Amino acid sequence: MKLLYCLKCNDLFSLRPNDWKSCSCGGAGGMYIDDLYAIYNGGVPIGFQNKSFLKALRNQPKEGVGFKFEAFVIPKDCPTMSNGVNSRMVNGYEIKPKADLEGANLQGADLRRANLYRVNLQGANLQGANLQGVDLEDADLQKANLQKANLQGANLEDADLRGANIDGANLRDVNLRGTDF
Numbered sequence: 525m526k527l528l529y530c531l532k533c534n535d536l537f538s539l540r541p542n543d544w545k546s547c548s549c550g551g552a553g554g555m556y557i558d559d560l561y562a563i564y565n566g567g568v569p570i571g572f573q574n575k576s577f578l579k580a581l582r583n584q585p586k587e588g589v590g591f592k593f594e595a596f597v598i599p600k601d602c603p604t605m606s607n608g609v610n611s612r613m614v615n616g617y618e619i620k621p622k623a624d625l626e627g628a629n630l631q632g633a634d635l636r637r638a639n640l641y642r643v644n645l646q647g648a649n650l651q652g653a654n655l656q657g658v659d660l661e662d663a664d665l666q667k668a669n670l671q672k673a674n675l676q677g678a679n680l681e682d683a684d685l686r687g688a689n690i691d692g693a694n695l696r697d698v699n700l701r702g703t704d705f
């Protein structure tokens with residue numbers, strides 16, 4: 525279970541699916557974008573170890589000391605919990621997980637280390653773009669123009685590249701597990 529803690533107002537709250545939730549001061553907010561993946565802005569993400577939390581709930585003592593459960597501070601770099609650093613504007617497009625970037629013109633854009641998990645980049649122009657280390661897992665890149673793009677170290681697991689142009693693209697160290705061509 526993922527929660528978000530605001531350092532300014534001390535609110536600690538759980539995140540809902542597909543519905544952005546903020547703390548009382550507005551300094552922190554986030555949501556789940558699917559069963560596993562959450563995005564947030566501001567604040568510190570906290571995880572409750574579900575089993576241990578439920579056990580503590582079931583065993584609430586009548587008195588005396590409380591029943592301990594396990595919680596942890598989620599790392600800054602977490603594949604299933606990405607913060608606002610990963611969301612940025614490039615050429616007027618908001619670059620973030622699950623973004624709809626169909627037909628976007630991102631020619632020569634610097635998208636290094638961007639989180640593009642499940643984005644729609646169908647028919648997008650990424651010619652000569654720098655995509656070093658980007659996460660394009662499950663992304664839709666059908667008919668995208670990736671000519672001479674730098675995809676070194678990118679994650680293209682389960683991505684769809686059917687009809688995409690990858691002439692002259694740098695595919696060194698790219699994860700192509702399950703990628704469709």
Ligand SMILES: [Zn+2]
Pocket residue numbers: 530531532533534535547548549550551552
């Ligand atoms: Zn706050």
